[in-house]
Amino acid sequence: MTPTIPAELISLSGEHRISELDDIDALVRAYKPRVFRFVAFSISDRDAAESITQDCLLKAHLTRTQFRGDCSIGTWLMRIAFNLLRDHTKSQKFRFWKSASASAIDASEVSQYLPSGATSAEAQLIARERVQMVYQALRELSGKQRSIFLMRFVEEMDLCEIAAITGTTVPTVKTHLYRAVGAIRARLGAAR
């Protein structure tokens, strides 16, 4: 099944989006947080995520003439980031530093950034524990499952977009999501 791009993704004219790619400042401002977040939670390393995010934005800017305009810039950037991540995780360097990185993202650190809202201290504690459980469950997923989960539930991307980025089909994306959600539920169920 060939993935299709939703109509809203091609609403902007290609010319407008290419000019947006020309402005590196605007590109960084608009897309760096999203790309960084996706990469950081995919590899769980802040420094490497910073480096890959820079590579991604730079590559997009330098190869902007190759952007055909058949998807949004965000989707295109995520595709570049996904490919860079795949290359990065294949490298021996990553395998060596994976377990010993000083800039590894800590689950408890992430949970500290949970919005406090108007809930009680106990509810906050439970919510933080759950954030940590999701993070730990993500670490046990395969790289592709983790990326697909992050694209859907953190970046809130459309299934068709995810399929286009990962080079798979929508049913395959859903299968990965079933497994990812199953793993998270198993963690949550074990903690209950």
Next chain:
Amino acid sequence: MTPSTSHLTKEELTDNLLGVSSLTVNTHLLGCPACADELERVKRTLAGFRDAAHNWSEHALFSAGSNSALTRARGERSRPTKWILAAATMVLFIAGSIVYLHQEPTVSQAHPVVVSTPTTGTGLSQAQLDQDNQLLSQVSVELSEAVPAPMQPLLVSEASRSSTITNK
């Protein structure tokens, strides 16, 4: 829904999270508090994780300084310009060296060319050639003489003396 438990399967629950659940699943959720609670719990957990991830990444980028990509990109952009300038300087230097090295022989060769140019083809040059040939033949004649010109008076006096002796 599995027949044994009559609860939602993980696929049905995930489909609901993805917003693609069927009417049957939605109807089941209305009548099954266990599945509804489970779904709500997973939704809340995922939403909490998403919010924490967004806040964490904003903080991480702010503390790291968000201009590093920009700086690097600018460096990359200026890199081709630097290469062009370096290449142009090299070409100028090499061209200058070549011109300088070839300048000396060119000047020395220019003189014979300038001198020899009038000797070819014109009537004036032919006259000059004749004049030169005449001069050369004159020199040859003088050289072929047994007694050099400065010695000529001596030769005359010697001849006159010998004639005087003969007459005696």
